[in-house]
Amino acid sequence: MSVFTPLARPELETFLAPYGLGRLLDFQGIAAGSENTNFFISLEQGEFVLTLVERGPVQEMPFFIELLDVLHEADLPVPYALRTTDGVALRELAGKPALLQPRLAGKHIKEANAQHCSQVGELLGHLHLATQDNMIKRKTDRGLDWMLEEGTQLLSHLNAEQSDLLQRALEEITQQKTKILALPRANIHADLFRDNAMFEGTHLTGLIDFYNACSGPMLYDVAIALNDWCSDEAGLIDGPRARALLGAYAALRPFTAAEAELWPTMLRVACVRFWLSRLIAAESFAGQDVLIHDPMEFQQRLAQRQKVSTPLPFAL
Ligand SMILES: Nc1ncnc2c1ncn2[C@@H]1O[C@H](COP(=O)(O)OP(=O)(O)OP(=O)(O)O)[C@@H](O)[C@H]1O
Numbered sequence: 001m002s003v004f005t006p007l008a009r010p011e012l013e014t015f016l017a018p019y020g021l022g023r024l025l026d027f028q029g030i031a032a033g034s035e036n037t038n039f040f041i042s043l044e045q046g047e048f049v050l051t052l053v054e055r056g057p058v059q060e061m062p063f064f065i066e067l068l069d070v071l072h073e074a075d076l077p078v079p080y081a082l083r084t085t086d087g088v089a090l091r092e093l094a095g096k097p098a099l100l101q102p103r104l105a106g107k108h109i110k111e112a113n114a115q116h117c118s119q120v121g122e123l124l125g126h127l128h129l130a131t132q133d134n135m136i137k138r139k140t141d142r143g144l145d146w147m148l149e150e151g152t153q154l155l156s157h158l159n160a161e162q163s164d165l166l167q168r169a170l171e172e173i174t175q176q177k178t179k180i181l182a183l184p185r186a187n188i189h190a191d192l193f194r195d196n197a198m199f200e201g202t203h204l205t206g207l208i209d210f211y212n213a214c215s216g217p218m219l220y221d222v223a224i225a226l227n228d229w230c231s232d233e234a235g236l237i238d239g240p241r242a243r244a245l246l247g248a249y250a251a252l253r254p255f256t257a258a259e260a261e262l263w264p265t266m267l268r269v270a271c272v273r274f275w276l277s278r279l280i281a282a283e284s285f286a287g288q289d290v291l292i293h294d295p296m297e298f299q300q301r302l303a304q305r306q307k308v309s310t311p312l313p314f315a316l
C-alpha cells in the first residue's frame, strides 16, 4: 500500500490539536494513491483527510493551497487546506509538507458511462472558467521538455515496437511544441482520472488530488481526462462517452479552431505523459509495497491514438 510515511498516534495527536476539531477518534492509512501519503482522520468534529506531500519542492505548496481556495470559493466540489486556530494552512509532519482537508463524500467509479463523462466534462469546464482570467502561474514538472528528456532516456529500455511508438510521439512533440504552448491556458488539474473523482450515483461529488495541477493548455486537461474516462479495454476511444464529455465541456467553453486542429496530437501527448511516468515509477518502486499503475495501458492507448476518429465539437 502507498503509505510512504507511517505515523504513530501521539505525533498525529500533537499535529491535529491546533485545528481545534476535538479529540482524535480514529485514523487509517489509505492504500489507494501512488504519489502521496494519505490518512483518513476521524475527529470529534468530523471526517478529514491528512496528506503528506511526498513529491516536489515545498516552495510549490502555497500554489496548491491558493488554487484550492479559489476553486472552493467558486463552489466547485474540491478539498481545501483547513487552517489551524492561528490561521496556518501549510504544516509539517514527519519532515513532509502536510495539509488537513475535509473528507469529500462519494466513491470512485470503475465503469464510467456517458452520464459520468458528461459530469466530468462539465466540471472541467467550470474549473477552467474559474481560473482562465486569473490564472495562478505554476510550471508543471512533467511538461513537454520533461517528456522529451525522460522519453529519450527511456528509449533504450524499451523493445523495438515500443521505442518506435515512443520515438514517433517524441518527434511530434518537438514539431508541435510551439503551437501546443500557444493554446488557450488556465489552471489545469492535469490528472483527472477516475481515481481522482468521487461520485454518488451519477452525481459528481468531488475532485481530489491537485498535486499535478499547474498553469497550462486547457486542451491538455481535456485530453488527459478523456484518455482515462472514455477508453475501452483495447485502448480505443468510446464514441458515446467521448461525445458526452466533450459536449458538456464545450457547452461551457467552446473549443477554438487551433484546439480542434491540435486535438489528435494532444491526445497522444497526454498518453506519452502517463506512459513515461508509469514506466519511471515501475522502475523506481519495483519490489516495494507501492501501488504501481500499468504502463502498458498507455502504450496501448498511444498506439490506438495514431488515428483519432472523435473530432472536437467545433463549429466553423
Ligand atoms: N479529500 C478527500 N476526500 C475523500 N477521500 C479522499 C480525499 N483525498 C484523498 N482521498 C482518498 O485517498 C485516495 C488517495 O488520494 P490521492 O489520489 O490524492 O493520492 P495520490 O497518491 O496523490 O494518488 P494518485 O495515484 O492519483 O497520484 C483517493 O483515492 C481517495 O480515496
Ligand SMILES: N[C@@H](CCO)C(=O)O
Pocket: 034, 035, 191, 193, 212, 274, 277, 278, 293
Ligand atoms: N493518475 C496517474 C497517477 C498519478 O499521477 C496514473 O494513473 O498514472
